[in-house]
Amino acid sequence: MRGSVSSGGSGVRADALTAGAAVGLCVLAAVVGHALLDPGDFTPLLLKWPPLYARWMPHVGPGTAPAVLLAIAVLCYGPGLAVRLRWRPLLAMSWLVSMGWLWALALVDGWEEGVAGQLTDKNEYLSQGLARFTDTGAALRTYTDFISADTAPDNWPAHIAGHPPGAVLTFVGLDRIGLGGGAWGAVFVIAAAGSAAAAVLVALRALGDEQLARTAAPFLVLAPWAVWAGVSADGYFAAVAAWGLALLALAAVRGCRWPWLAGVGAGLLLGWCLYLSYGLTLLAVPVAAVLWLARSLRPLPWLALGALLVAAAFTAAGFWWWEGYRELHARYYAGAAGIRPYGYFVWANLACVVASAGVASVAGLRRAVGSLGAGRWTAPAVLAVSAALMILAADLSGMSKAETERIWLPFTLWLLPAAALLPPAGRRWWLAGQAAWAVAVNSLWITGW
Numbered sequence: 001m002r003g004s005v006s007s008g009g010s011g012v013r014a015d016a017l018t019a020g021a022a023v024g025l026c027v028l029a030a031v032v033g034h035a036l037l038d039p040g041d042f043t044p045l046l047l048k049w050p051p052l053y054a055r056w057m058p059h060v061g062p063g064t065a066p067a068v069l070l071a072i073a074v075l076c077y078g079p080g081l082a083v084r085l086r087w088r089p090l091l092a093m094s095w096l097v098s099m100g101w102l103w104a105l106a107l108v109d110g111w112e113e114g115v116a117g118q119l120t121d122k123n124e125y126l127s128q129g130l131a132r133f134t135d136t137g138a139a140l141r142t143y144t145d146f147i148s149a150d151t152a153p154d155n156w157p158a159h160i161a162g163h164p165p166g167a168v169l170t171f172v173g174l175d176r177i178g179l180g181g182g183a184w185g186a187v188f189v190i191a192a193a194g195s196a197a198a199a200v201l202v203a204l205r206a207l208g209d210e211q212l213a214r215t216a217a218p219f220l221v222l223a224p225w226a227v228w229a230g231v232s233a234d235g236y237f238a239a240v241a242a243w244g245l246a247l248l249a250l251a252a253v254r255g256c257r258w259p260w261l262a263g264v265g266a267g268l269l270l271g272w273c274l275y276l277s278y279g280l281t282l283l284a285v286p287v288a289a290v291l292w293l294a295r296s297l298r299p300l301p302w303l304a305l306g307a308l309l310v311a312a313a314f315t316a317a318g319f320w321w322w323e324g325y326r327e328l329h330a331r332y333y334a335g336a337a338g339i340r341p342y343g344y345f346v347w348a349n350l351a352c353v354v355a356s357a358g359v360a361s362v363a364g365l366r367r368a369v370g371s372l373g374a375g376r377w378t379a380p381a382v383l384a385v386s387a388a389l390m391i392l393a394a395d396l397s398g399m400s401k402a403e404t405e406r407i408w409l410p411f412t413l414w415l416l417p418a419a420a421l422l423p424p425a426g427r428r429w430w431l432a433g434q435a436a437w438a439v440a441v442n443s444l445w446i447t448g449w
Helices: 012-036 064-084 087-108 111-116 128-133 136-141 165-176 182-206 210-221 233-252 259-274 278-294 300-317 321-334 342-357 359-373 379-397 409-421 424-444
Strands: 054-056 445-447
Touching (some): 064 210, 087 182, 111 182, 128 136, 136 165, 136 300, 182 210, 182 379, 210 379, 233 259, 233 300, 259 278, 278 409, 342 359
């Protein structure tokens, strides 16, 4: 039964208990993590403030007041505007407000540390590795040669080595058109990440849940997710994935004027995702969820065509995806993954998800599971459960030990609209909690990457 909102106040106590358990998981992960640390060198976790990749430093900055004021404005006017605005203005406003939230939170850490310097760190895309793409063809043909040899002086920095070349090529492209450097990179990432809110709304409406999409809009724009999406390339990855799924939803439902074009576009974007991050192969789960919700397999040939075009282009250029993944696996387990204990991170990673998604999303996920169990297959419920399945698979794989508050942004994004399933009477309080959580995390810690 699509479009139905969670009824009345039933389950409110269970929602509160779920949120409390989520907070308890974060506290437990912090306590256990600090007990495991060797203060001298931070082994075996390689973190300064587990389970987060962050350091404790209470602070305010130029973004503090704008973040608080924007949160108050969304709390006061967001839910009403989300219901009253025409659809296209709602999409535009969601994008703009989401960008404003991203900018404000990033600037809590100041211009250099929060914005311009994020992508120029020694481990990032705009560090020394970028200069080696003056000959792009040669860089792609030899890309895998510089992944696993962690001690080699000309080895790729961590983020270039840890991803297929689509990620660094994005910033190479920006540099080539005169938008090089950390500041322009940050502007691009924030603009892209801000658009993810609109993409999720497009997908939800296409799948028959406009009412719930409108209800979810304030939770999408005022999410703790933004603490790590701005400025992090993973926020850009999340936006590409979100628009790919949105186009797939449009291609799958009746009424799309050019379903083949939307299907090819979805394939190109989702295929590009495979060359942004190896872990985004898990997007097969929400792809299946979208097609199931639409009750259609019509877009599959066009989706496959678009994805194959991307794969063929990279393969022809000399980059073989599977070889890159094997080299990354070897490097990761020769370094951080070989030190960090799986027994801790397999559950502490989930505390990082709570930090990024917020407790309203966790309570909403509980509602989503219950909704599916009761036969109410709404788009927010199905997509939230698909996000949880992606997170579970990534967690069990052992390829993400720590830093999942950032790495899993493309998955966590789809937990956010589950908050629309919470009872109407308490939604504004849940939204306030999301905003307060985000500002608190951003103000008490300096988050890395």
